[in-house]
Each structure stands twice: as C-alpha cells, then as structure tokens.
Amino acid sequence: MTTTPSAQVIPSPRDPYARRKTTRGNYELYSWVFMRASGVLLIVLIFGHLFVNLMVGEGVHRIDFAFVGGKWTSPFWQVWDLLMLWLAMFHGTNGVRTIINDYASRDLTRGILKTLLYLAFVITVALGTLVIFTFEPCPANADPALLASICFE
Amino acid sequence: MTAVAENTRADAGTQTDDAPGAVASFEVTLKIRRYNPESEHGENVIWDEFTVQAHGTDRVLDALHKIKWEQDGSLTFRRSCAHGICGSDAMRINGRNRLACKTLLKDVNPDKPITVEPIKGLPVVKDLVVDMEPFFASYREIMPFLITSGNEPSRERIQSQADRDRFDDTTKCILCAACTSSCPVFWTDGQYFGPAAIVNAHRFIFDSRDEGAQQRLEILNDKEGVWRCRTTFNCTEACPRGIQVTKAIQEVKRAMITRAF
Ligand code: HEM
Numbered sequence: 313m314t315t316t317p318s319a320q321v322i323p324s325p326r327d328p329y330a331r332r333k334t335t336r337g338n339y340e341l342y343s344w345v346f347m348r349a350s351g352v353l354l355i356v357l358i359f360g361h362l363f364v365n366l367m368v369g370e371g372v373h374r375i376d377f378a379f380v381g382g383k384w385t386s387p388f389w390q391v392w393d394l395l396m397l398w399l400a401m402f403h404g405t406n407g408v409r410t411i412i413n414d415y416a417s418r419d420l421t422r423g424i425l426k427t428l429l430y431l432a433f434v435i436t437v438a439l440g441t442l443v444i445f446t447f448e449p450c451p452a453n454a455d456p457a458l459l460a461s462i463c464f465e
Numbered sequence: 466m467t468a469v470a471e472n473t474r475a476d477a478g479t480q481t482d483d484a485p486g487a488v489a490s491f492e493v494t495l496k497i498r499r500y501n502p503e504s505e506h507g508e509n510v511i512w513d514e515f516t517v518q519a520h521g522t523d524r525v526l527d528a529l530h531k532i533k534w535e536q537d538g539s540l541t542f543r544r545s546c547a548h549g550i551c552g553s554d555a556m557r558i559n560g561r562n563r564l565a566c567k568t569l570l571k572d573v574n575p576d577k578p579i580t581v582e583p584i585k586g587l588p589v590v591k592d593l594v595v596d597m598e599p600f601f602a603s604y605r606e607i608m609p610f611l612i613t614s615g616n617e618p619s620r621e622r623i624q625s626q627a628d629r630d631r632f633d634d635t636t637k638c639i640l641c642a643a644c645t646s647s648c649p650v651f652w653t654d655g656q657y658f659g660p661a662a663i664v665n666a667h668r669f670i671f672d673s674r675d676e677g678a679q680q681r682l683e684i685l686n687d688k689e690g691v692w693r694c695r696t697t698f699n700c701t702e703a704c705p706r707g708i709q710v711t712k713a714i715q716e717v718k719r720a721m722i723t724r725a726f
C-alpha cells in the first residue's frame with residue numbers, strides 16, 4: 313500500500329494517514345474485559361477498605377502504626393491489600409496506557425511516556441508487595457505504647 | 466435526531482417582508498476556514514467572512530452557494546445531491562459535524578457569524594474539501610459486500626422481517642464521514658478504523674444472509690479496531706442519518722467477546 317520513500321520518490325502526503333500495519337489479536341479485547349472486571353472487584357475492595365479503615369469503631373482516629381501493623385499480621389488483610397494493590401495498578405496503568413495512545417500521536421512520545429509508566433508500575437508493585445509481606449509490626453526497641461496488642465501476647 | 470436547533474427563534478428573520486405568505490429574509494454572516502496551498506497565503510489557513518442575504522427557509526448550503534456564485538468563485542466545497550443522500554457535504558458548522566444541505570440557517574443561530582470548517586482528522590485539500598481516501602480505505606478493509614457460499618439461489622435470498630430489523634439502523638449510512646471525523650480518537654493519528662467502518666461492518670455482521678461475520682470480526686479485533694472506541698458518543702451526535710452509531714459499535718464489541726469466551 314504505502315510507497316517506501318527512496319531518494320527519488322517524494323513521500324506521498326497521504327502516507328501518515330494510511331493505516332500503517334494490521335495489529336490483529338485478542339490483546340485489546342482481554343484488556344477491555346479486564347478493565348470492567350477489575351473495576352467491579354475494585355468497587356468491593358476499595359469501599360470495603362474505606363469502610364473498615366474510616367467508619368468502623370472510632371474510625372479514622374484509630375489509624376496509627378499499631379493499627380496498620382495489626383492489620384498486616386492477618387493473612388486476610390494481606391491478601392485484601394495485595395489484591396487491591398495489584399488490581400488498581402494493572403487497572404490504572406492500563407487506563408493511562410489507553411490515554412497515552414489516545415493523546416500522544418508520535419511514536420517516540422508514546423514510547424517515552426509508556427516507558428516511564430511501566431517503570432512506575434514495576435517500582436510501585438514491587439515495593440508495595442514487599443511491604444505487605446515483610447512489614448514488622450513489633451520492631452525491637454520500639455516504644456511499647458505505639459505497638460499493637462499482638463506484640464505482647 | 467438530526468439538525469438540533471441551537472436556538473428556536475420563532476421570529477427568525479422577521480426583519481423584512483410584511484407581505485402575508487412571503488418568506489422572510491435576513492442577513493447572515495459565514496466565517497469560513499480557508500486553505501489553498503497555491504494561493505498567496507501558501508500553507509497558512511485563513512478565516513474569511515462573507516455576508517449574504519438569506520431566506521428563513523435557507524440551509525447553510527444555500528448560503529455557501531450564494532457566496533460561491535455571487536462573491537468569491539474560489540470558495541471550494543463538495544456537494545452533489547443537496548438533499549442529504551450522497552454524503553458529500555459533511556462539514557463542521559458551529560463546531561459540530563453536520564451536512565450543509567440538511568442544516569437550516571435558522572437552526573444554527575444566524576444572529577452571530579456561523580463558523581464553517583472542513584471535517585477534522587482528514588487532510589485538507591482545499592478550503593472545505595478533505596481527502597476522503599483514508600476514510601474509504603478503512604471502509605474497504607471491512608469488506609462491505611455480501612459474502613456467501615454455495616450456489617447462487619435462483620430467486621431472492623429470503624429474510625424474515627425480524628432478521629431485517631436486526632441491522633436496519635446501520636443500513637442508513639451514506640458514508641459522509643461526519644461520525645469518523647467527529648471522533649477524538651480518530652483525530653489523534655488517523656489509525657483508528659473509525660465509527661463509519663464499524664457501522665458498515667455491523668450492517669453485514671448482523672445480516673442473516675451473510676456468512677462473512679467471522680472474517681469481519683477478525684478484521685475489527687485489532688489494536689486500531691473497535692477497542693479504540695472510548696464511548697464518547699460524538700459519532701452518534703454527529704450522524705445526519707440518526708444512526709445509533711455508538712450502540713452499533715458496542716454490539717460489534719459484544720459479538721467479539723461472546724466469540725472469544
Ligand atoms: C472504584 C472502582 C473502579 C471502577 C468501577 C473502574 C472502572 C473503570 C472502567 C470500566 C474503565 C474503562 C473505561 C473505558 O474503557 O472507556 C476505567 C478506566 C480507567 N480507570 Fe478505573 N475503575 C475503578 C477504579 C480505578 C482506580 C483505583 C484507578 C487508579 C489507580 C483507576 C484508573 C483508571 C484509568 C486511568 C482509566 C482510563 C481512563 C479512560 O479510559 O478513560 N480506576 N475504569
């Protein structure tokens with residue numbers, strides 16, 4: 313379809329408008345379904361998270377080091393927060409990938425923005441996952457007044 | 466659905482003509498985006514204003530004709546049928562894609578200058594004329610013709626009324642490009658197939674007589690296919706035929722999902 317510009321041939325002004333190549337496949341289909349499925353799960357996870365942290369008992373005034381440390385000793389909240397982190401990150405990153413494709417038109421601009429995006433994704437997911445599983449709720453030599461009750465059992 | 470009134474002035478153009486039964490006339494100014502690489506302005510775009518005498522029953526196309534015939538013969542635009550059927554004169558009028566031949570002046574507030582621009586996202590050739598080739602290339606890609614197998618029947622291919630109704634809406638397309646060139650995703654890089662190609666694929670995918678649905682779904686299951694649609698509804702609003710364009714795109718998406726799972 314498109315003519316390859318050589319030294320003699322003046323590139324057709326229409327070239328940038330022709331579809332450059334076919335990019336068929338199920339990738340965008342699965343990504344579209346994932347946005348909806350993860351969105352539904354995120355409603356439950358995010359609002360459950362907000363409810364437990366901000367509304368139950370004394371609500372927001374309860375949140376301190378001990379509260380967070382206590383929560384992450386429970387496998388239930390570890391899995392909850394891990395799911396929330398991973399789904400939000402995949403969902404958000406994929407959403408921003410869409411936005412980059414929709415707003416940046418040059419391949420180079422797209423490439424740079426997406427590289428930064430994926431870098432931010434990897435750093436956030438790796439750090440978050442690490443913290444959820446290696447969080448030390450009862451550090452040695454800490455002020456006992458700041459620690460969760462489970463540290464004294 | 467079509468031609469939505471921006472201001473419903475019952476008194477549009479009552480300035481003159483007191484004679485009973487006479488069609489009132491008024492002055493209207495058109496602000497037109499001009500581009501002619503061979504003019505003294507070169508590659509620069511300029512805005513030209515023309516004021517013409519128009520009737521209350523006139524359309525934007527009539528005003529453009531008057532300008533071209535009486536004031537500036539170099540003004541360039543496409544039109545053929547002048548009755549909303551050939552799809553030649555889609556243009557951006559007061560910021561929205563419409564057919565000049567179906568848009569009454571009184572519906573686009575003739576009190577202020579009416580802006581007229583070429584449709585966006587396609588290369589402008591001259592003034593209001595754009596190069597439609599990329600648009601038609603996408604249209605050709607979805608194979609807009611009946612695909613069947615076996616012997617030709619010796620009579621018509623019979624279809625029930627319900628089967629016909631399934632795709633009735635998308636048969637109305639006149640390929641004017643108002644939808645595709647109203648889509649912000651198409652504006653970005655022109656790689657997206659665009660609503661019009663999907664509408665015309667829909668017309669065959671949901672036709673009980675056609676056997677090429679799988680191939681068409683395959684073609685549109687592309688990075689630049691239906692999945693680039695962000696459901697902004699610009700296309701549905703722009704369609705001069707009142708086709709539920711966004712709905713048709715969603716139906717094609719659904720067909721792809723049920724096929725994949
Ligand atoms: C409350 C639960 C959530 C639901 C139900 C939800 C739902 C959705 C859906 C259905 C889309 C796809 C839109 C489209 O394809 O046109 C989307 C896009 C997006 N979401 Fe979410 N989402 C949720 C939470 C989040 C969170 C926590 C983030 C950030 C980490 C996020 C960031 C994005 C972004 C950046 C997009 C792309 C915007 C676009 O395509 O227009 N969402 N969301």
Ligand code: FES
Pocket residue numbers: 543544545546547548549550551552553554555564565566567
């Ligand atoms: S001139 Fe034919 S559609 Fe307007």
